[in-house]
Amino acid sequence: MESERVEPNSVSWTSLLSAHARDGKNSGVLNLFREMTARGTRPTPESLSVVLSVCAEMGSAGEGKAVHSVVVRDGLEGYVFVRNSLISFYGMLGNAEEAELLFSQTEPKSLVTWNSLISCHAAAGLDEQAYQLLLEMEETTGIRPDSVTWSAVIGGLAAQGKVVESLEIFRQMQEDGVRANSVTAATVLSACAEIAALRLGRELHGHTLRASTGDGDPLVGNALVSMYAKCGSLKDARNMFDKMADNRDLISWNSMISGYGINGLGEEAIGVFEGMVDAGVDPDGVSFVAVLSACRHAGFVSEGRRLFHRMVHRHGIRPWMEHYACMVDLLGRAGLLEEAIKLVKTMPMEPNIWVWGSLLNSCRMHRNDGVAEEAASRIFALELETAGSCMLLSNIYASCGRWEDSAR
Missing domain, CATH: 1.25.40 (Serine Threonine Protein Phosphatase 5, Tetratricopeptide repeat)
Incomplete structure (x- = not known):
């Protein structure tokens, strides 16, 4: 032009x-x-x-x-x-x-205006105020809440960890005759996953199918995969994942990898990871957290080493704290404490309490008081709540016969 x-x-x-x-x-x-x-x-x-x-x-x-x-x-x-x-x-x-x-x-204040303010309070963690605004809107103006209104309140409660309350609001939404959209369904499914409410998750799955927001919607499909996996129903998770063959995105793959990993099925997790790469989907940092965590749960040391090296040198992803924590825990559980502490000392960032805590826990498993002392001193230096770390170190000393140090 x-x-x-x-x-x-x-x-x-x-x-x-x-x-x-x-x-x-x-x-x-x-x-x-x-x-x-x-x-x-x-x-x-x-x-x-x-x-x-x-x-x-x-x-x-x-x-x-x-x-x-x-x-x-x-x-x-x-x-x-x-x-x-x-x-x-x-x-x-x-x-x-x-x-x-x-x-x-x-x-005049339209439904969109009310929704904007309700969403604002929900996003700010003011979930009670958001719910009161929902009630006020209907009582004072006669404007009925729609799926956006309800979704904001449900999502706000879920984000604050008030899972049971968010599910109760969802029930009220259903009683009010408002059909859940894909955002609402995904939010409620995530809440079901948090408290392993498999029965309610199945019920909502059926609801999404009747409302035509289910298998064809990646947002809902991913939430279903995650919900079934976290509730331990891996067969259902995999069935949902397979049904999404034409709609999978990176989140779909990551959810399935993580699902196998948290249930201790390391080989299956690695298989899905390799399938993702073969399908031409580039893994991200979350993908590697999921697959390294799966290796950690299954005790696959050589696979964990290989994937960590591949992440850095083939995919060009700089390791996060979570990647290091997985590797330290994997190596430590296998008794490779010297390799684990060497990895910690070569980290480009200051290790946090989770990294040192993983190492300290491994020292307890293998009764290594030498490495444990260094790990504990680093945790104490972080000036965080250290009661658990003190107990771990005390138990390690006791298992090594160092009773005075244990009492101290």
């Missing part, structure tokens, strides 16, 4: 911003918005809403506040969808006070 000397206008830029946002190219959205304003093109309410949504997703407080200034400067506060975007932006940043202020100034 520019080569034909046609100057892009606000509609052109808004379309381009929206296209990048839909494709998940958030940094591209911000760069385009800067270029648009630098060229002197006045933003439209639609373009500002798009950019605010991106700022919320990225947690870009500075960028979002700058956009808010543009909204005020250009007198666009009267557009309800712009105000809704601002409420969501401040809400996702955890600034409930600013979100509430904008909400109070918005008239």
Whole structure:
């Protein structure tokens, strides 16, 4: 268009911003918005809403506040969808006070406006306030909560570890006659996995099939694989995974690898990992945490070494703390304490309590008081709660006949 000397206008830029946002190219959205304003093109309410949504997703407080200034400067506060975007932006940043202020100034308040504030409180961990707003919305305005409203409250409770409460709200949602969408279903399935509520998970699986949000939706499918695996029903997990053959993504593969791993089936976990690579799916750091953890549970030392080396030298992934913790635990459980402590000392970051704790626990298993003393001293130096570590070291000394040290 520019080569034909046609100057892009606000509609052109808004379309381009929206296209990048839909494709998940958030940094591209911000760069385009800067270029648009630098060229002197006045933003439209639609373009500002798009950019605010991106700022919320990225947690870009500075960028979002700058956009808010543009909204005020250009007198666009009267557009309800712009105000809704601002409420969501401040809400996702955890600034409930600013979100509430904008909400109070918005008239008329639509379902989207209420949902923005409810989601804001849920995301900020204010789950009780989010639920009270849901009730207030229906009582004072007659606006019925939809699946987005219920999902926000259910997700907020689940994120706070209030799994039972989130399942109770889901029951209320069903009684209210609101059909669960894929986000709600995935959230509730994750809650079922946390408390191993297999019966409720199966019930929800049937619900998603009747509502046509089940096997064909990757989000729900992945949640089902994870739920069945964490509940110990690996046959169901694998059946679900196989049904997703045309819809698998990286999360699907990682969920199945992790599922086998946590149930002690190391060979099956490695088999799925190799199947993923053969299918042309590049593993990420999470994939290697899952497969190394599987090796740790199964005691596959040589496989663990090989995969750790492959992660670094073939896939170019820099090891995380979790990768090191898996390897240290794997080597330590196998009695290879010298190799484990050598690995700890070559880590590019400061080992945390989980790494030293894994090593200390291995020392207890193999009654190695020498390595145990160093591991314990590092844990004590971290100045964290160390009662468990003290007990471990005390028991190690006792098993080695060092009674005075054990008492100390």
